[in-house]
Amino acid sequence: MIAPGSATIGFVGTGVMGGPMAGxxxxxGYRVVVYxxxxxxxxxxxxxxxxxxxxxxxxxPLCDAxxxxxxxxxxxxxxxxxxxxxxxxxxxGTYLIDCTTSSPALAARIxxxxxxxxxxxxxxxxTGGDVGAREARLSIMVxxxxxxxxxxxxxxxxxGATVVHQGPAxxxxxxxxxxxxxxxxxxxxxxxxxxxxxxxxxxxxxVLESIGAGSAGSWTLTNLAPHMLADNFAPGFYVRHFVKxxxxxxxxxxxxxxxxxxxxxxxxxxxxxxxxGYGGDGTQAIWRLYRDR
Amino acid sequence: MIAPGSATIGFVGTGVMGGPMAGxxxxxGYRVVVYxxxxxxxxxxxxxxxxxxxxxxxxxPLCDAxxxxxxxxxxxxxxxxxxxxxxxxxxxGTYLIDCTTSSPALAARIxxxxxxxxxxxxxxxxTGGDVGAREARLSIMVxxxxxxxxxxxxxxxxxGATVVHQGPAxxxxxxxxxxxxxxxxxxxxxxxxxxxxxxxxxxxxxVLESIGAGSAGSWTLTNLAPHMLADNFAPGFYVRHFVKxxxxxxxxxxxxxxxxxxxxxxxxxxxxxxxxGYGGDGTQAIWRLYRDR
Numbered sequence: 001m002i003a004p005g006s007a008t009i010g011f012v013g014t015g016v017m018g019g020p021m022a023g024x025x026x027x028x029g030y031r032v033v034v035y036x037x038x039x040x041x042x043x044x045x046x047x048x049x050x051x052x053x054x055x056x057x058x059x060x061p062l063c064d065a066x067x068x069x070x071x072x073x074x075x076x077x078x079x080x081x082x083x084x085x086x087x088x089x090x091x092x093g094t095y096l097i098d099c100t101t102s103s104p105a106l107a108a109r110i111x112x113x114x115x116x117x118x119x120x121x122x123x124x125x126x127t128g129g130d131v132g133a134r135e136a137r138l139s140i141m142v143x144x145x146x147x148x149x150x151x152x153x154x155x156x157x158x159x160g161a162t163v164v165h166q167g168p169a170x171x172x173x174x175x176x177x178x179x180x181x182x183x184x185x186x187x188x189x190x191x192x193x194x195x196x197x198x199x200x201x202x203x204x205x206x207v208l209e210s211i212g213a214g215s216a217g218s219w220t221l222t223n224l225a226p227h228m229l230a231d232n233f234a235p236g237f238y239v240r241h242f243v244k245x246x247x248x249x250x251x252x253x254x255x256x257x258x259x260x261x262x263x264x265x266x267x268x269x270x271x272x273x274x275x276x277g278y279g280g281d282g283t284q285a286i287w288r289l290y291r292d293r
Numbered sequence: 294m295i296a297p298g299s300a301t302i303g304f305v306g307t308g309v310m311g312g313p314m315a316g317x318x319x320x321x322g323y324r325v326v327v328y329x330x331x332x333x334x335x336x337x338x339x340x341x342x343x344x345x346x347x348x349x350x351x352x353x354p355l356c357d358a359x360x361x362x363x364x365x366x367x368x369x370x371x372x373x374x375x376x377x378x379x380x381x382x383x384x385x386g387t388y389l390i391d392c393t394t395s396s397p398a399l400a401a402r403i404x405x406x407x408x409x410x411x412x413x414x415x416x417x418x419x420t421g422g423d424v425g426a427r428e429a430r431l432s433i434m435v436x437x438x439x440x441x442x443x444x445x446x447x448x449x450x451x452x453g454a455t456v457v458h459q460g461p462a463x464x465x466x467x468x469x470x471x472x473x474x475x476x477x478x479x480x481x482x483x484x485x486x487x488x489x490x491x492x493x494x495x496x497x498x499x500v501l502e503s504i505g506a507g508s509a510g511s512w513t514l515t516n517l518a519p520h521m522l523a524d525n526f527a528p529g530f531y532v533r534h535f536v537k538x539x540x541x542x543x544x545x546x547x548x549x550x551x552x553x554x555x556x557x558x559x560x561x562x563x564x565x566x567x568x569x570g571y572g573g574d575g576t577q578a579i580w581r582l583y584r585d586r
Binding site for chain 1: 397420421422425432434455457459460463464467468470471472473474475476477478479481482483485486487488489490492493494495496499500502503504506507508509510511512513514516542545546549550551553554555556558559562583
């Protein structure tokens with residue numbers, strides 16, 4: 001049982017998601033140790049009482065649980081594996097919790113390698129974005145052993161409003177993939193609905209008034225469609241990260257032997273945005289592909 | 294101005310949508326005349342005080358406004374055009390309001406033909422389904438002249454919670470098409486998310502718990518995904534009607550010169566359901582294409 005007052009929590013990666021999560025852990029009374037590639041990004045946490053570790057290898061042995069929130073699956077591999085990685089350097093009994101959105105297969109591989117050293121690994125990707133991280137309202141989807149989930153559930157509830165154990169190792173990542181598949185379709189639907197309305201000479205904002213609250217309604221239509229219509233492409237969630245997620249989902253679907261034509265379409269559309277130089281836009285930039293048709 | 298007490302409203306088509314709408318008009322104090330192909334379907338309305346007309350031609354001259362809610366664009370053509378149609382038989386000054394989901398081009402053609410006889414035509418398709426019709430909570434998307442909209446707005450508010458003038462003749466149908474495009478994508482997204490979860494060995498109901506309330510959330514995920522998982526394909530909205538709507542939307546998009554790859558995909562998937570004999574299922578039957586993969 002990982003409890004405030006007695007437990008030390010490590011955080012690897014303290015960006016727009018990991019930073020606020022580490023802050024919530026500090027505020028809840030945990031001892032917090034942080035490592036991030038660019039030390040300046042941890043400055044506020046260090047001022048608030050977090051301790052600094054110079055590497056994942058230096059951080060791991062100090063901690064009862066380590067939360068990782070890095071960028072890509074390749075970053076996850078680097079942080080967990082190898083001589084300088086968490087698995088080689090954590091004490092037996094430590095809980096390693098990967099909150100990065102990453103590959104289900106990699107999550108299962110981490111869990112096996114951790115288990116061989118008596119370490120407990122869980123995959124726990126989140127949804128809710130930077131706002132959800134700041135306000136501790138994330139939805140956290142957890143894969144791993146039931147006993148391990150029970151041990152860290154209280155810690156995860158410090159960051160999240162909805163914390164659900166989805167099954168064995170990899171199940172958190174699989175759930176996040178299902179989430180991204182639903183979002184991908186919503187983005188295509190919002191862009192096509194508004195693109196059609198625009199081409200038909202309607203006022204798309206007035207169209208949203210008619211269709212937003214009914215059976216066509218979605219979080220995307222309510223929250224991102226207005227940004228589309230304002231040509232506001234400031235990133236809440238980066239196009240290039242969404243492309244990564246859809247690539248993981250499609251690779252994983254191929255391993256599972258299923259076809260996801262909707263996700264394949266969305267992936268092609270988003271890859272065309274990256275190719276056109278819009279990888280740093282928010283996902284609502286799919287509107288770029290429809291507004292000028 | 295079409296007002297209760299003085300105005301007579303005709304209803305052509307008194308099925309699951311038109312029936313309750315005619316009932317609300319009666320309850321609001323309008324004189325109501327009905328025609329429907331199968332007289333028994335109007336029995337409850339006739340008992341409640343509506344009068345019967347033996348044909349659209351017999352109904353039209355009795356009315357200040359006529360609301361049509363029939364099946365397909367071919368039915369709309371039959372009801373409006375020809376010697377026995379509404380346009381030939383309505384008095385000048387009558388308001389003809391087509392609530393059928395139909396083609397924007399046909400709506401514009403009706404408006405032109407009506408105008409030549411001094412008749413006011415509006416297209417006013419609805420969303421909200423049979424429940425929305427019964428509870429007078431429809432969203433009604435109206436195309437036509439602003440003065441004509443103003444004259445019938447009060448009548449439409451008897452059926453609808455959201456009544457919005459979207460622009461000239463055809464604009465109501467265009468708005469409804471935008472609505473169906475957003476729904477089509479949501480259906481694909483829900484089916485792919487659940488299909489992936491199912492194939493990955495997760496409990497899809499628990500996955501909904503994690504993803505339903507966040508940025509993947511939609512009316513479809515909240516209201517239809519549980520029916521999918523229960524293999525409950527009872528129709529709220531028929532697959533074959535959705536196929537019709539998507540066909541209209543894609544034809545209309547082609548006329549406007551835009552491509553809608555998401556809608557093309559959804560249309561192919563739904564057509565495959567009809568081909569497999571599931572045209573009488575509800576739209577959530579798209580799950581049939583994913584659950585067994």
